[in-house]
Amino acid sequence: MRRGRPGTGVEALKRSIRVRFWYKGSRCRVNLxxxxxxxNIRAAERLMVRVREEIELDIFDFKRHFFQSRDALHSQFDAFAQAWLGQLVLAKSTLxxxxKAMRQIWIPAFGSRHLAHISLRKSARSSANASRRCRPGRSITT
Incomplete structure (x- = not known):
């Protein structure tokens, strides 16, 4: 069984194939x-050639090529936030x-930004800006 040619970004695993590439400054690894x-390894190598060409031409769409990837499903902050809120089991008032915090603070701050492009510094800055809008000891009201 082949492991893929060196430099192609294709790696054969026990039950699947992993492809690796750089996109917008982030290293992406997707298991096919x-x-x-x-x-299948040759097909994955052809896919990687296409992906690299599209990235170079700035027309690459992650969801189109890797629609089953969990990164494609929740790659944007707002989609991830909605999925996260949907799986929480909390008291009604807490939820x-x-x-409310998502609507007023986090969605306006990060919206449809890709999760890989949100840093701790950016989230801390958004949190600090939100706390300046509140009076001490009070929560944010609508």
């Missing part, structure tokens, strides 16, 4: 749910407070 056969 396909058996690591010679034919409503979280939703």
């Amino acid at each position: 749910q396909m058996a690591p056969t010679k034919a 409503e407070g979280y939703r």
Whole structure:
């Protein structure tokens, strides 16, 4: 069984194939749910050639090529936030407070920004800006 040619960004694992590439300053690693056969490895190598060409031309769409990837499903902050809020099991008032904070602070600050491009510094800055809008000891009201 082949492991993929060096430099192609394709790696055969036990039950799948992993592709690696750089996109917008972030290293992306995606596991393709396909058996690591010679034919599938060649197909993955062709896919990587296409991906690199599209990145170079600035027309690459992660979701189009890797629609089953968890990164594609929740790659943007607002989609991730909605999914996160949806899976929480909390008291109704607590959950409503979280939703309000998302609507008023976090969604305006980060919106549809890719998760990989949100740093601790940016989130701390948004949190500090939000706390300046509040009076000490008071929560944010609508």
